[in-house]
Amino acid sequence: MSIPQSGGGPITDHSQLAGYLADGCKPKEDWRIGTEHEKFGFCQDSLLPLPYDGERSIKAILEGLRDEFGWQPVNEGDKIVGLVKDGANVSLEPGGQLELSGAPLETIHETCDEVNTHLVEVQTVADRIGAKFIGLGAAPEWTHEQMPLMPKGRYKLMDAYMGTVGTHGTQMMRRTCTVQVNLDFSSEADMVKKMRVAVALQPVATALFANSPFFEGKVNGHKSWRSRVWRGLDDARTGMIPFIFDEGFGFEAWTQWVLDVPMYFVYRDGKYIDALGQSFRDFLKGELPALPGETPTLSDWADHLTTVFPEARVKKFIEMRGADGGPWRRLCALPAFWVGLTYDQTALDAAWDLAKGWDAETRQALLVASSEQGLQAEVNGIKMHDLAREVVDIAEAGLKNRAKPGAGGLVPDETHFLNALKDSIASGETPADELLRRYNTDWDGDISNIYDAYKY
Template identity: 75%
Template sequence: MSIPQSGGGPIERREQLAEFLAEGCKPREDWRIGTEHEKFGYCKDTFKPLPYEGERSIRVMLEGLRDKHGWSPVEEGGKLIGLEKGGANVSLEPGGQLELSGAPLETIHETCDEVNAHLREVKDVADGIGAGFIGLGAAPEWTHDQMDLMPKGRYKLMNDYMGRVGTMGRVMMRRTCTVQVNLDFGSEADMVQKMRVSLALQPVATALFANSPFFEGKPNGYKSLRSMVWRNLDAARTGMLPFVFDEGFGFEAWVEYALDVPMYFVYRDGKYVNALGMSFHDFLDGKLPALPGETPTLSDWADHLTTAFPEARMKKYIEMRGADGGPWRRLCALPAFWVGLMYDQTALDGAWDLVKNWTPAQHDALRVAASVDGLQAQVTGINMHEIAREALALSEAGLKARAKTGAGGMVPDETHFLNTLKESVESGKVPADEMLEDYHGKWQGELSRIYGDYSY
């Protein structure tokens, strides 16, 4: 979840909303990679989730990272709720999931080094308190009541609202994890092509990274339960967004979409003002019931953009949001997959050719089938396994064309970060398949063995 935005002046013209998005346009040489990943913390002796307070807790984890590894604290209401260092930040998801939001970096080599350094720091602090961390798309055993709601005003408001819309909002908040990558665009036309390709291929990412086959102690019938949860969250702010594929789509069309997303809050003087279900249209007119007579700032607009949760999301960059959290190798594979597709024009054109004739119904059906069947998904003539193979080949070609070297020039490009995905495509098995085999095989139905086999 995003932190409060700052620095935006008053909105005096409606055109500023689209101009704000257009400010994200960057020349190719300035395109960067921002990787985010979430993970569950637990007590090693009980396998129960870490609470916020206590000797073994999320607060102690944050304090340890602050004191031992040079992170600066971020507080809200006197509570430590995050950390900052070198353009990156560590934040808390609603159920205590620890998230690294990485710095904008030039290569996958750099972003993977960042992931490695972060996980080493987390393990160092966690080992000292008898805690562990595991990368999964959904909590395998824990119930809602076992997971503390983190002390952030945004989450308190959302928790109330999620109880009134959809059916899975509170499950999403406490019991799911993702890995995502944030990528740049060069122009409005470039943004349009990237948004269309990224939305169409999110189900492929969901299938390749499916890693949440367990829930409340048993198999749940999905390869990616996390994906199913998001489908049943809140129809007003999730989905595959068919309007993105309409002729004329651009920054202004995204503004119209975002304005229709019901509000959650307005951030004022360090506090979250309840604006649940209210309209940003009214806010622009000075008629927001929560703040009568007050009009928004660009910071309010930036905050509001973070409350839409489609499969791919635009801010001043594009967020790829379809993948389950997972093991180390896939934390590096996710940005590699999308950078290969998005940052080489030939690969991007090839990806668009792959998906340009799909219908809105096929987009939706692929999203559902990916969550249930992973690479075995079949939708009206579309074979997920074959589409994944083709997309991966395009990504690999794109990374070769980028030719970003690593290890002081010893590694010629970034293609090796795709190896774990290539293994999945060759075998037809994603992490969910492997875990289900373990559960029915060597674990003999004892799900607690997942912690020893799959923790960082």
């Protein structure tokens, strides 16, 4: 979940809303890669989730990172709720999931180094206090009551609201984890094409990264339960957003959609003011019930943009949001997948050619099927395993064309970061399939084996 935004001063003209998004346009040489990933912390002896406070806790992890590795604290009131350093931040998801929001970096080599450094730092602090972390799309056993709500005003408001608008909102908040990548665009037309490719092919990412077949101690019937949870969250702000495929889509159309999404809050003087279900359009007119007579700033608009959760999201960059959290090795595969598809024009054109003939019903059916069946999904004659092979081939070609070397020039490009995905395609087995296989064989139906086998 996002931290409070710093978008700018008063909104005096409607054009500033779309203009805020358009300000993200930048030349290709300035495009960067921002990788985010979430993970669950747990007590090594009891296998229960870490509480916020105490000797062995989320707070202790944050304070350890602050004291041992030079991160600067982010506080809400008297509570430490995050960290910042060198353009990156560490933040808390509602149930205590620890998130790294990486700095905008030029290559996947750099972003993978960043991920590796972060996980080593977290592991160092966790080992000292008897804690571990694990990368999964959903909590395998823990109940809602066992996942403590973090002391952030935004989450307190959202927690109460989620049950009124959907069936799975509180599950999303406390018991899911994702890995995503944030990518740039050069122009409105470039944003449009990237968004259409992003949304259309998000089911492929969901299938390849599927890693949540367990929930509340049982096999849940999905390869990605996290994806299922998001489909039951809140129809007003989630989904495959078919309007982006309409003729004329651009920054203004995105603005109009976000304006119609009910608000969560307004952030003022370090506090979250309850604006649940209220209208940003009313806010623009000075008629917001939560702040009568007050009009919004661009910071308020930036905050509101963080409260929409479709499969891909536009801010001053594009967020790819369809993948489950997962093993260490796969955290770098997700940015490689999307950078390969979208940062080389030939690859982007090929990806769009692959998906442009699908209608909204096909795209939605692919998302549902990928959540349920992973690489074994099939919709209207489209076999996900074959589709994933073709998409990864396009991504690999895009990374070759980028030709960004690493390891001091010893590694010619970024293609090796796709190896985990190529292995899945070769075997037909995603992380979820591996978990189910082990559950049914060497684990003898005991899900608790997952912690030792897959901890970071």
